[in-house]
Amino acid sequence: MFRGVLEIFLAYRRSREAVDIQQAGLGRDRRVFNRVPVQAACRISNPMFGLESVGSTVNISLDGVGMVAPVNWSEGNRIHLFIEPAGFETEGVIVFRMEEAPQFRYGVRFLQTQLPQIIKLRRFLKQQHHGRLSL
Numbered sequence: 001m002f003r004g005v006l007e008i009f010l011a012y013r014r015s016r017e018a019v020d021i022q023q024a025g026l027g028r029d030r031r032v033f034n035r036v037p038v039q040a041a042c043r044i045s046n047p048m049f050g051l052e053s054v055g056s057t058v059n060i061s062l063d064g065v066g067m068v069a070p071v072n073w074s075e076g077n078r079i080h081l082f083i084e085p086a087g088f089e090t091e092g093v094i095v096f097r098m099e100e101a102p103q104f105r106y107g108v109r110f111l112q113t114q115l116p117q118i119i120k121l122r123r124f125l126k127q128q129h130h131g132r133l134s135l
Helices: 002-016 021-025 115-128
Strands: 041-046 053-061 064-069 077-084 087-100 103-113
Touching: 002 041, 002 053, 002 115, 041 115, 053 103, 064 087, 087 115
Parallel strands: none
Antiparallel strands: 041 053, 041 077, 053 064, 064 103, 077 087, 087 103
16 A cells, blocks of 8 residues: 555656656666556647647556657657546657657656546556556
8 A cells, every 4th residue: 555655656756857858868767667568559649739649558657658659759749648548648748769660669758647647547557567666
C-alpha cells in the first residue's frame, strides 16, 4: 500500500518538473520508473498544428510512454495522448524520435498529469506487471 502511494506521488511530482529535451536525447535523463512492455492502441494529437493520429504503445511507465505512430513529429512537440484500454489521458512532450519504416518511434514524457489519471494508469500497469513500478 505504501509503495503505491509513493509511486503515485513520484509520478505526480515528476510530471510537473521541467523537461530538458537535449538532456533526454543524450540519454542523461534519470529513469525513475520501470518500463512495462504493453502493446495498446492510443490516439495522439498535436494541438499546435491541429493534427491527430493513431498509434500503438511499446512500453509504458508512470512518467512516460514508448510508442510508434505513422506521423513525423519532432522532439519538443507537445502532444495530447489517450491510451484507450487504460482510459488514460494526459499531455506530454516528445523527448525521443527515431524513424522505423514505415512508422516513427517516439518517447513521450508526461506533463502535468492529474492524480486521478495517474491512479488509473497505475491500476492498468499493475494488471500487466506484478513487480515494482518505481526503481
